[in-house]
Amino acid sequence: EGEEKRWLDGLKRKRKNSQCSVKSMSGYIPSYLEKDEPCVVCGDKATGYHYRCITCEGCKGFFRRTIQKNLHPSYSCKYDGCCIIDKITRNQCQLCRFKKCISVGMAMDLVLDDSKRVAKRRLIEENRERRKKEEMVKTLQNRPEPSSSEWELIRMVTEAHRHTNAQGSHWKQKRKFLPEDIGQSPVAPTSDGDKVDLEAFSEFTKIITPAITRVVDFAKKLPMFSELPCEDQIILLKGCCMEIMSLRAAVRYDPDSETLTLSGEMAVKREQLKNGGLGVVSDAIFDLGKSLAQFNLDDTEVALLQAVLLMSS
Structure with a gap:
């Protein structure tokens, strides 16, 4: 070669x-x-x-x-x-x-x-991935340090997240697992032809309103959001509320129990979430949680992701 x-x-x-x-x-x-x-x-x-x-x-x-x-x-x-x-x-x-x-x-x-060709392709792919990582590291190393005003904005976004994030970093100690017999067998038909487990659905509806309220409170604490006209605020919140709630659940994925903790208090399995009314959306949230688990995101990173979702919705 x-x-x-x-x-x-x-x-x-x-x-x-x-x-x-x-x-x-x-x-x-x-x-x-x-x-x-x-x-x-x-x-x-x-x-x-x-x-x-x-x-x-x-x-x-x-x-x-x-x-x-x-x-x-x-x-x-x-x-x-x-x-x-x-x-x-x-x-x-x-x-x-x-x-x-x-x-x-x-x-x-x-x-x-065939064997040499497969080995060559693998080597090419490994080299490509290595170069991508080297470029990423180089980009990060050359990244300019945030200005004092940018650091202040980052601090404000992080604090907004911490004040509106249920249970904070203690969610694992305070979570309660949804009983396994709930949400395992969808029985009641919905308007679109799917079926839902009424008991699981009832449990989820108890936490959905407080979760939405916390997302709204998070947004209102951000200066770039609160300065917008009321009509624009409503449009942005409608566009991002589900995404932010999904992100907040996804970062609380526990690989050991294979559960997501909703609203900082209710730990549920994939099938329970799916049968409780979220359908295929539950797969997307769980898959996101599994992907994010490897990054071990801190509060600042999660907060900034939420701000991006909010302002780009």
């Missing part, structure tokens, strides 16, 4: 130097491949360098399959190996097409078997 890369880089430089004047006349394409460049095997439109030659996808695949499955010993030609290979005739004679692949320089040793 390293040898092929060095060879390809050298070829790119040669092509760039030798064709600079042509590109300036016809318009530069930011790639080593010229526009509508033909496949060196059949003349079809090339897609890139494959096995050391500029070829189309068809000839690339033909050459790879031939080598991987060792098919070339079985190829034969009706016309003594004298066929002309082009876009129209390339599928009519496998032997002449393969001979053309070899004659133009396609390298058999660069064709990987």
Whole structure:
């Protein structure tokens, strides 16, 4: 792989130097491949360098399959190996097409078997992820320090969250688990044809109004929100209330018991939440909770996420 890369880089430089004047006349394409460049095997439109030659996808695949499955010993030609290979005739004679692949320089040793190809893809993906993480770290390291006014705003948003977040950091000690026999079997039909467990639904309705009130109180404590016209405040709250309540529940996902704690007091399992009236929305909240659990978000991070949801709804 390293040898092929060095060879390809050298070829790119040669092509760039030798064709600079042509590109300036016809318009530069930011790639080593010229526009509508033909496949060196059949003349079809090339897609890139494959096995050391500029070829189309068809000839690339033909050459790879031939080598991987060792098919070339079985190829034969009706016309003594004298066929002309082009876009129209390339599928009519496998032997002449393969001979053309070899004659133009396609390298058999660069064709990987299945295990090596999987390993190469895995390595490429790992390198891609590593580069992404390095770029993220670099971006964070170069991030400017917040100004004093920005720190003050962050403090205010964090305090607004803490004052309106039921049970605060003690939710695990104060939560009560919804009995397991509640919410396991939906029985009552709803207007849209679904069924709901009435007992679980009743429990959830007891906490929904206080939860909404706390979201409204959170919003009112933010200066950027309270300065808006009343009509705009109502529109924003209608658009974000469910999202903020879902986020507040999601960050209280407990992997050990596989529960979410609603409104800081009621721990429920996925099926209980689903059968209690939330349906498929419960899956989204639980999945979000499982994803966020690995980040161990603090109050400030959760508060800022809520502020973003509020002001962008």
